[in-house]
Amino acid sequence: MIDKLAQNTALSIKKVVPHHPASVPVLKYALEAVYNTIFIIFFSLAIGVMTGRAIEVAGVLISFATLRQITGGIHLRSNTLCVLISTAGSTALSFVQFGTTTIYIVSAIAGVLTLIYAPSRLNQHSRYPKRYYPALKVAGVGLIALTLLFPSAPIAASILIQSCTLINQRKGGESHHE
Template sequence: MIETLALRMATHIKSTIPDHPASVAVLKHSLSIVLNVAFIVCLTMGAALLTGKVKEASLMLVMFAILRQITGGIHLKTGIGCVLVTSIVCTALSFFTLSYKLSIGATILSIILILIYAPSGIEKQSRIPKRYYPLLKTIAVLLVGTNLVFASSILAISFLIQSITLIRR
């Protein structure tokens, strides 16, 4: 669905502006990413408005996305799969509250997973040279480590879920 919509949009852009330097394939890829994010945000925030969990879902989406950009992680095969899984998980997890000890434990586990696995799968998704990967790992550990001070349940859950996506078979 997302790929089809992105292709239609890219084809329209190219037919309207034939001299545009980007190919239909490049436009389609870029539009797929934008549509993916837009659908995740709209679906998750729509559900959050209905459930009264806007603050929790917003924080989860933002922090998950920031950590994901730094560390990478697994990708689902389709854009619509990514939209549905991410939206359902963020909405469902916005209802969870961890105790102080569990928040700290989840944060520590996230740091351990990042130290072992990050960055994961960003080679084809990013233009960042491999020489900067240790810096990305350090930034990720520092970001997640801030939750050792805040002990936010939502941050702990968001960081843990993203950290689990780093594990590759």
């Protein structure tokens, strides 16, 4: 769905501006990211409004996306699958409820995972030079620590899930750090 929409939009753009330096595949790739983001936000917030959890869904989306931009993580191969899983996940996480002590424990686990595995797979999806990777690791842990100022179970669960997407094991169990 998203691939076809991005392809059609890219072809339309190229038709209107044929001499633009960006090729159709480059435009399509960029549009896939834009459409992916728009659909995730729209569907997640729409369900959040219907369930009365819009604020919690927004917190989950913001915390997950911000940490992901800083630390990286695994990407799904299908944009449609990404929208479905992200929408279902942000909706489900908006209902998570546990006490402050558990929030601190979950956040500590997320911080440890981030210290060990971040950044992960950034070279495939960002333009951060590798020399900034140590700073990105510190920024990720700092962001997790910041979430403790306003303890929220959905946000703590969100950062734990995002931290788990950092884990990247090669064959033989060898950890892969970028």
